[in-house]
Amino acid sequence: MSTLTNNHLEIQNDINRLLAQANALIDVLCVEDQYRTLDTTTLSNALWLLNDRITDIDHACQQLFKEAA
Numbered sequence: 001m002s003t004l005t006n007n008h009l010e011i012q013n014d015i016n017r018l019l020a021q022a023n024a025l026i027d028v029l030c031v032e033d034q035y036r037t038l039d040t041t042t043l044s045n046a047l048w049l050l051n052d053r054i055t056d057i058d059h060a061c062q063q064l065f066k067e068a069a
Contacts, residue, residue, distance in 0.1 A: 011064045015057060022053040 025046060029035045035043055 005067070008064065008067055011060050011067070015060045015064070018053050018057045018060065022050055022057065025050050025053070 029038075029043075029046060035046075038046070
């Protein structure tokens with residue numbers, strides 16, 4: 001059984017946190033079409049934030065894959 005490094009565990013925790021944030025934002029925007037009540041600037045910023053989180057998740061996964069190799 002291999003032991004995971006602290007950095008490996010930190011990356012996994014980051015991925016979990018980022019996924020939770022992205023999921024929460026999607027839930028807020030989608031539940032009962034709440035996005036329809038937002039002004040365009042707020043909606044744009046929310047989508048920008050979601051894009052940032054997805055990019056952060058991608059980078060963390062790539063780092064995790066490099067460490068696992």
